[in-house]
Amino acid sequence: MGSVEISDIKREFTREDGLTVQAIDGVSLSIADDEFVSFVGPSGCGKTTLLRIIAGLDQANSGMILLDGNRIAGPSPKVGMVFQEYSLFPWRNILDNVAFGPEMRGLSKVERYDLARRYISLVGLEQFEKSYPYELSGGMRQRVAIARALANDPDLLLMDEPFGALDAQTRNKMQSELLEIWGRSKKTILFVTHSVDEAVFLSDRIVVMSPRPGRIRSVVQVPIPRPRDRTASEFGRLRRDVLGLIEEQSRQAND
């Protein structure tokens, strides 16, 4: 479960001076069950807006999103989200953060802590369940955020530059861990990133978007088997191709 059908999404924002800006103009895409798809593109291409519409946090002006054939109209526990900013609730310890979704679903204390502990151990933070978010490093916090999103067992996991604030080494480590989690839990993942390297390392397909108005420029298949070697020539070639597509977009946008 977790196939997504994006059809002809349009989204415009009205600025304070009354001008309307076309953030997304006619984006359509089919995403298969259990697929890992990344969205890349220059700033202002609407990739985060698109993700927020799929999450149900933002509404499109026209078009629709189907998850397993059902229309998405608002946030739903079937869709999990990991944010770029640290979104853990600072007043709850790690265990209670991860148990939040199950708590909202009405599970008893024993049930939700059982569930939360399972996902905390999935991201390898068993010793930290009593810690508060401020005691954790950036990478650990995002691992908890992933565990928290997974604890509701969503069919679709949305990730908005989740590793953007992390240092390069932590970031690489988190990418491998994410692939491992994805392999074990089998979810559809839609992943927004600024890093082409990250997109090539993680994805089955890379969606390159163009700015103003946000459209899909091209969809690149990544045929390299996992685990992927960043230094392999095939990896480098793909990265160069995607980078070329993005740079072409930014050049056109700036002209």
Place this chain on the structure above:
Amino acid sequence: MGTNTSPGKRSPFWLVISLTAAVIFWQIIADYVVRNKFILPSFTDTLAALVQLWAGGTIWIDIWTSLMHFAIGLLLALAVGVPIGICIGWFERINRLLDPLIEIIRPIPPLAWIPFAIVWFGLTDFSAGFVIFIGSVFPILINTYEGFRSVPRVFVEAGRMLGCTSSISLIRYIALPAALPHLAAGFRIASGVAWMCLVAAEMFGVSRFGLGQKIWWYYNLHQMDSVLVYMLLLGFIGLFIDYLFRYGIDHSLLRWRVGEVN
């Protein structure tokens, strides 16, 4: 009393030095410069008055009465200020509806309400409590509102994504805990204002006891040393209350913020 309530691990050395020097200075000025017990009672005069009041006066009833006025006012302010603050902080329409009223009523000094307090509630403890309520409800209300306004959007969105969708649940599980530091700050400011309003409210004779009432009473008897005893009592009890609230709030409610985790 009160001298060892200073928090932290700093040594009491400077505290002792500072207080001792102030007391000696005070005694010298009173005994050799002013030389008038009515204008400035000395430290020993005040101490003697304290001993006398302790033995034969109504100090404990006064403290008890004042704390009761304080509690009535502050609890009422919490009961009214927090819900209204939440409503105007969370629901934009209620904010637009109530904001003009709040902004008009807020600048009226609490003491200006004393005549109406007496007309409405008579010379009762509740009347004093009402004046204190007026003084402390706005800091609580405004801070609750500010706290709700500054809840990071990502917390609300994360909550919604995890199945916390109704306004009631979002307020209870996300906004209220996130705004708690603001609420705590508002409560502390309110308790300071309440303590100030207390004296004025009691001076108008709403009851026969109370720290503020006694200041006025002993002034009329021209016993300025007793006035000074009650002034210092107000200071020390105020300090103690503030310390108690700060300690209580930081160590229980805001543990996640200050780093006190067991």
